[in-house]
Amino acid sequence: MDNHKLFNKLITFTNAVYRVTEELTKEAKPNVLTQIQFDILDFIARNQPVTLSEICDCTHLSMPNASRELRKLGENDLIEKKSDVDDRRKQYIYMTSSGEKMIEDAYKLIKVNFDNRIKDISKEDLDEINYAIDKLQSKFYFDR
Amino acid sequence: MDNHKLFNKLITFTNAVYRVTEELTKEAKPNVLTQIQFDILDFIARNQPVTLSEICDCTHLSMPNASRELRKLGENDLIEKKSDVDDRRKQYIYMTSSGEKMIEDAYKLIKVNFDNRIKDISKEDLDEINYAIDKLQSKFYFDR
DNA sequence: CTCAATAGTTATCTTTTGATAATAAAATCA
DNA sequence: TGATTTTATTATCAAAAGATAACTATTGAG
Numbered sequence: 001m002d003n004h005k006l007f008n009k010l011i012t013f014t015n016a017v018y019r020v021t022e023e024l025t026k027e028a029k030p031n032v033l034t035q036i037q038f039d040i041l042d043f044i045a046r047n048q049p050v051t052l053s054e055i056c057d058c059t060h061l062s063m064p065n066a067s068r069e070l071r072k073l074g075e076n077d078l079i080e081k082k083s084d085v086d087d088r089r090k091q092y093i094y095m096t097s098s099g100e101k102m103i104e105d106a107y108k109l110i111k112v113n114f115d116n117r118i119k120d121i122s123k124e125d126l127d128e129i130n131y132a133i134d135k136l137q138s139k140f141y142f143d144r
Numbered sequence: 145m146d147n148h149k150l151f152n153k154l155i156t157f158t159n160a161v162y163r164v165t166e167e168l169t170k171e172a173k174p175n176v177l178t179q180i181q182f183d184i185l186d187f188i189a190r191n192q193p194v195t196l197s198e199i200c201d202c203t204h205l206s207m208p209n210a211s212r213e214l215r216k217l218g219e220n221d222l223i224e225k226k227s228d229v230d231d232r233r234k235q236y237i238y239m240t241s242s243g244e245k246m247i248e249d250a251y252k253l254i255k256v257n258f259d260n261r262i263k264d265i266s267k268e269d270l271d272e273i274n275y276a277i278d279k280l281q282s283k284f285y286f287d288r
Numbered sequence: 289c290t291c292a293a294t295a296g297t298t299a300t301c302t303t304t305t306g307a308t309a310a311t312a313a314a315a316t317c318a
Numbered sequence: 319t320g321a322t323t324t325t326a327t328t329a330t331c332a333a334a335a336g337a338t339a340a341c342t343a344t345t346g347a348g
Binding site (some may be wrong): 051052053063064066067068071087088089090091 | 295297
């Protein structure tokens with residue numbers, strides 16, 4: 001197995017992941033939000049509390065643009081900001097309960113799509129899938 | 145292993161795939177193209193010859209918008225259209241040699257990033273990665 | 289205290305992307 | 319043959335996203 005074959009296999013695999021992910025997440029985004037707004041909300045949901053700077057680092061948005069989108073999320077009562085007591089320049093961003101609910105509902109729909117996709121897969125194959133994900137996550141898709 | 149655990153694992157895994165893919169493809173897109181134009185060019189590269197309708201089906205672009213972006217690719221001499229002899233409504237879209245070169249160069253850069261990422265991974269682990277990708281591709285990320 | 293750095297906001301402009309209507313030409317159907 | 323469908327284009331308009339400059343407020347360093 002040379003690197004080139006593995007490389008090409010990874011390209012094909014990545015395309016498949018993107019295609020299936022799109023199928024699973026299709027229609028999960030609420031219409032009141034743009035894709036970027038939903039991505040930001042999702043990022044906050046899994047990392048809260050976060051600062052605006054952290055959002056910018058992780059989403060490649062500039063501060064002004066991230067600030068603008070965050071303002072819209074705030075206007076929709078999906079997030080709220082609280083000033084840091086120690087450093088009053090910083091704003092810690094939290095989900096509101098309606099923000100939490102919006103993300104929960106989105107994931108519920110994704111879960112339905114997921115259940116539908118695996119409904120005909122045998123227990124043994126699911127175990128293999130589980131094992132393979134662990135392998136890839138630890139051996140290749142790790143942080144650094 | 146219940147479905148919920150596997151579901152959550154998949155979400156985390158998908159995020160990791162997206163993050164690493166972005167790292168590997170970073171700066172591969174030529175500045176003369178927008179992301180969508182590059183995606184279309186990449187799609188043509190791996191499926192040529194294609195028709196405009198096929199591009200629309202696979203990229204969720206409307207015909208007018210896809211036609212517009214395709215015109216720009218044509219103006220940059222990256223693709224060319226040839227009418228179908230049997231059905232003269234249809235246009236088969238091909239890469240030009242400079243289009244091919246642009247895609248090749250992009251993948252060369254991605255390959256460099258890939259080689260850099262796996263340079264410290266042992267032969268045994270690479271075999272495991274290879275095996276795990278095959279498993280996931282056939283058991284979960286299949287077409288249908 | 290002064291000055292630079294950090295965190296964030298507001299305003300503005302441009303580019304990109306998305307949506308829709310109107311059109312043309314060729315093919316198919318009845 | 320005439321009506322309908324398919325394939326694609328052009329022209330607009332609107333919305334989303336990206337880029338930049340100017341600004342405020344706070345903190346930290348010397």
